Amino acid sequence: MSLIQMHNLRKDFTVRVKAGRFRREKRIVPAVNGVNLTFERGEMAGYIGPNGAGKSTTLKMLTGVLTPSSGDVRVCGLQPVPQRTKLALQIGVVFGQRSQLWWDLPLRDSFSLLRHIYRVPADAHAGRLKRCRELLDLDDFMDTPVRQLSLGQRMRGELTAALLHGPSVLFLDEPTIGLDVVSKQAVRSFLAELGQGGDLTLVLTTHDLADIERLCRRLVVIDHGSVVHDGTIEALHARYGSHRRLVVDLDVPLPEGFAVPGAELLSVEADRHRATFELVTTQVGAVVSELTALRDLSVVEPDIEDVVAKLYRA
Amino acid sequence: MDGLDARVRWISAGGWVRNSVTTFGALSWSGFRRYSTYRQATIAGAFTNTVFGFLRCYVLLAVVAGAGGSAPGGYRPDQLATFVWVGQGLLTVVALWGWTELSDRIRSGDITADLLRPVHPVIGFLAPDLGRAGHAMLFRFLPPLAVGALFFDLYVPGRPCTIPLFALSILFATVGSLAIRYLVNATAYWLHDARGPMTLWTLSSGVLAGLSFPLRFLPDWLAITLWIATPFPGLLQTPLDVLIERDPPPRQLALVALQAVWATSLLVLAVLVQRRAERRLVAHCG
Numbered sequence: 228m229s230l231i232q233m234h235n236l237r238k239d240f241t242v243r244v245k246a247g248r249f250r251r252e253k254r255i256v257p258a259v260n261g262v263n264l265t266f267e268r269g270e271m272a273g274y275i276g277p278n279g280a281g282k283s284t285t286l287k288m289l290t291g292v293l294t295p296s297s298g299d300v301r302v303c304g305l306q307p308v309p310q311r312t313k314l315a316l317q318i319g320v321v322f323g324q325r326s327q328l329w330w331d332l333p334l335r336d337s338f339s340l341l342r343h344i345y346r347v348p349a350d351a352h353a354g355r356l357k358r359c360r361e362l363l364d365l366d367d368f369m370d371t372p373v374r375q376l377s378l379g380q381r382m383r384g385e386l387t388a389a390l391l392h393g394p395s396v397l398f399l400d401e402p403t404i405g406l407d408v409v410s411k412q413a414v415r416s417f418l419a420e421l422g423q424g425g426d427l428t429l430v431l432t433t434h435d436l437a438d439i440e441r442l443c444r445r446l447v448v449i450d451h452g453s454v455v456h457d458g459t460i461e462a463l464h465a466r467y468g469s470h471r472r473l474v475v476d477l478d479v480p481l482p483e484g485f486a487v488p489g490a491e492l493l494s495v496e497a498d499r500h501r502a503t504f505e506l507v508t509t510q511v512g513a514v515v516s517e518l519t520a521l522r523d524l525s526v527v528e529p530d531i532e533d534v535v536a537k538l539y540r541a
Numbered sequence: 542m543d544g545l546d547a548r549v550r551w552i553s554a555g556g557w558v559r560n561s562v563t564t565f566g567a568l569s570w571s572g573f574r575r576y577s578t579y580r581q582a583t584i585a586g587a588f589t590n591t592v593f594g595f596l597r598c599y600v601l602l603a604v605v606a607g608a609g610g611s612a613p614g615g616y617r618p619d620q621l622a623t624f625v626w627v628g629q630g631l632l633t634v635v636a637l638w639g640w641t642e643l644s645d646r647i648r649s650g651d652i653t654a655d656l657l658r659p660v661h662p663v664i665g666f667l668a669p670d671l672g673r674a675g676h677a678m679l680f681r682f683l684p685p686l687a688v689g690a691l692f693f694d695l696y697v698p699g700r701p702c703t704i705p706l707f708a709l710s711i712l713f714a715t716v717g718s719l720a721i722r723y724l725v726n727a728t729a730y731w732l733h734d735a736r737g738p739m740t741l742w743t744l745s746s747g748v749l750a751g752l753s754f755p756l757r758f759l760p761d762w763l764a765i766t767l768w769i770a771t772p773f774p775g776l777l778q779t780p781l782d783v784l785i786e787r788d789p790p791p792r793q794l795a796l797v798a799l800q801a802v803w804a805t806s807l808l809v810l811a812v813l814v815q816r817r818a819e820r821r822l823v824a825h826c827g
């Protein structure tokens with residue numbers, strides 16, 4: 228049985244909007260609009276979509292803090308809302324814009340409090356905490372009250388807090404939001420290392436597609452509450468026909484009318500001394516063998532941002 | 542990544558009670574710790590309570606003197622002075638006013654973090670609140686009382702059962718107060734802003750709990766109605782009456798039992814309200 232199952236999952240929010248001076252009208256916002264997804268044990272999946280697509284709403288329903296309007300959800304075999312406290316023992320959650328730590332307490336105290344809340348045996352707790360401290364460099368600020376931590380430091384604390392009870396599923400809602408390059412990399416490589424065991428299931432939302440490229444084999448794209456893509460990153464590239472590009476620098480200008488079947492000339496620059504081809508159905512070699520006086524070349528992989536932007540606009 | 546991905550290990554069924562107690566204790570201790578990080582606020586608060594203690598004490602004693610020898614509400618002057626000074630301390634222990642943590646968290650959406658824990662939210666707020674009350678006993682209750690004892694003639698209880706009853710009474714008063722504060726704050730689930738109910742609570746609780754004047758000053762029928770039909774006297778007046786031995790032992794005991802009934806009912810009500818709120822919960826977060 229799949230670890231996470233969603234069947235026709237819906238969430239409609241009712242918002243009241245002003246209509247005229249005194250009248251207020253009810254309007255239904257379908258935040259999640261019939262989502263069917265399953266995630267298997269050990270899967271690392273990216274869950275992306277434009278702002279307001281319904282990502283956070285889905286995660287809230289999966290973690291039991293928001294009641295679905297209709298449809299079925301199962302996580303670890305449990306119904307998230309009715310069995311929320313039971314489920315809490317099996318999942319770890321980080322909502323990037325929220326803190327689960329205690330504002331007034333040092334990280335160290337928050338962690339030991341979590342041990343009692345989740346009733347984790349002392350040795351297991353100590354082992355996990357030690358790993359997190361090493362991988363996330365927590366030692367410098369273990370005794371700082373959480374309110375004095377920088378965003379990046381706090382986020383590392385949040386990740387640790389979400390893992391100390393050894394959850395089998397980790398839900399992360401924008402864990403890298405607002406982090407600098409170094410902190411982002413620290414978080415990513417930490418998660419990558421966690422994923423190596425093959426036992427942890429991860430559902431990650433983010434607006435930084437580099438997170439996904441680094442961590443997730445599977446990519447689910449949601450827009451206006453509906454899933455618009457579910458598959459690998461390569462499948463997404465294939466679907467949108469994005470291809471590698473070849474950029475060549477030449478010692479002599481590119482002849483007028485130069486053409487290679489299967490490669491599309493996109494642009495010429497620098498007095499025709501530089502040309503860019505899109506490799507639609509052919510390979511680098513086919514183009515290069517036709518060129519005379521080749522000085523230098525580079526191959527550019529298709530950019531996931533471009534593909535995703537196409538998808539969002541569609 | 543050994544350790545980290547090990548599944549939650551289930552604790553033995555027999556250890557359930559022990560574990561619950563440990564969890565409750567750890568949460569309470571965290572409440573104590575959190576309040577002990579704000580030393581200056583504690584000192585300033587204790588100072589303010591002391592100043593108001595002098596004011597209230599002089600006013601009440603003047604009222605007694607004006608009554609011309611009769612004992613209003615059945616209190617002797619030393620009992621009244623004790624009523625004021627112990628009341629000044631207890632005010633912070635039961636935390637009648639100024640607690641908006643829950644409604645703030647509902648409004649900001651931080652309540653999601655509380656809901657994601659394997660602890661019922663009412664317990665998650667009750668346990669730390671008892672820790673907070675413990676902290677207040679040490680640093681907000683004792684200092685004003687010590688000052689009051691220096692300047693006024695205070696009543697010393699004579700019955701052996703009074704002190705344990707007083708301790709129990711404080712416990713029930715704190716639990717009852719937390720439950721009411723929880724209910725008042727929980728209106729934020731529906732109103733998005735608990736300021737209205739909070740103001741109403743602040744205005745009424747001072748009078749109805751016996752802070753503004755001892756409720757025994759009221760006509761008997763009114764006092765008895767308040768006691769039985771509302772939880773307010775149990776928040777402040779009851780522990781004070783128990784300590785100054787206003788009533789004979791059986792009635793002392795009955796008053797504390799009444800507090801226990803009210804505290805329990807209010808907690809149950811808080812659990813029900815929380816459940817209702819969760820069903821329609823719209824968590825505000827990105």
Ligand SMILES: Nc1ncnc2c1ncn2[C@@H]1O[C@H](COP(=O)(O)OP(=O)(O)OP(=O)(O)O)[C@@H](O)[C@H]1O
Pocket residue numbers: 240241242256257258276277278279280281282283284285823824825826827
């Ligand atoms: N509490 C709420 N009340 C009313 N509407 C809401 C509420 N929360 C979310 N919505 C609406 O539901 C939709 C989905 O919101 P959601 O927070 O799930 O988006 P998201 O995919 O997480 O976006 P972002 O990338 O900006 O975080 C949005 O249109 C939002 O306006």
Ligand SMILES: [Mg+2]
Pocket residue numbers: 282283284400827
């Ligand atoms: Mg979001």
